Amino acid sequence: MAKKFAELRDKMSPQAQARVEARVKEVIDEMALGELRRARGLSQEALAIVLHVKQPSIAKLEQRTDMYISTLRSHIEAMGGQLEIIAKFPEGAVRIANFSSL
Amino acid sequence: MAKKFAELRDKMSPQAQARVEARVKEVIDEMALGELRRARGLSQEALAIVLHVKQPSIAKLEQRTDMYISTLRSHIEAMGGQLEIIAKFPEGAVRIANFSSL
Numbered sequence: 001m002a003k004k005f006a007e008l009r010d011k012m013s014p015q016a017q018a019r020v021e022a023r024v025k026e027v028i029d030e031m032a033l034g035e036l037r038r039a040r041g042l043s044q045e046a047l048a049i050v051l052h053v054k055q056p057s058i059a060k061l062e063q064r065t066d067m068y069i070s071t072l073r074s075h076i077e078a079m080g081g082q083l084e085i086i087a088k089f090p091e092g093a094v095r096i097a098n099f100s101s102l
Numbered sequence: 103m104a105k106k107f108a109e110l111r112d113k114m115s116p117q118a119q120a121r122v123e124a125r126v127k128e129v130i131d132e133m134a135l136g137e138l139r140r141a142r143g144l145s146q147e148a149l150a151i152v153l154h155v156k157q158p159s160i161a162k163l164e165q166r167t168d169m170y171i172s173t174l175r176s177h178i179e180a181m182g183g184q185l186e187i188i189a190k191f192p193e194g195a196v197r198i199a200n201f202s203s204l
Contacts, residue, residue, distance in 0.1 A: 036189060086187075087184070088183055093186075094133050
């Protein structure tokens with residue numbers, strides 16, 4: 001999956017790649033899935049191709065406020081990222097392992 | 103939720119903000135949900151009471167490798183934690199906002 005994203009990105013001009021990188025770096029905080037996709041320089045159509053779905057499915061997913069972790073993981077990986085599930089406590093943070101091996 | 107957190111954070115001193123960031127970076131142990139519960143000193147029975155379910159539901163959930171984000175969130179919150187969904191990219195990490203307001 002990540003491989004396909006790399007292929008898409010390699011087709012972008014160096015300027016466009018630099019622009020995407022700068023934009024992603026700027027991002028520290030919180031983004032909705034649609035914002036994140038745009039920050040990655042991807043269209044809903046491009047992401048749909050990577051995920052073997054139709055563009056409206058991407059549009060719909062980006063509006064959802066709940067979904068299976070596996071669905072979110074595929075979506076993030078299609079954008080070239082890695083999903084991390086963290087439980088934060090006053091004493092520290094723990095990565096939840098249940099879902100890592102999927 | 104995100105807004106409220108941002109407001110809280112903005113009220114923190116730069117030193118406190120840096121401390122929080124360092125702690126988030128310093129992350130993390132990886133644990134399965136059952137290990138995490140035990141590390142929190144909780145029994146399945148205790149967690150079941152908090153979540154208004156029966157103990158076997160907790161046992162079952164701890165074995166799952168996929169679930170709805172809202173289910174995981176309730177489970178983490180019942181242990182006194184906060185769920186954070188992060189997308190990691192080579193250029194940086196982004197907190198996914200879609201699920202924050204549930």
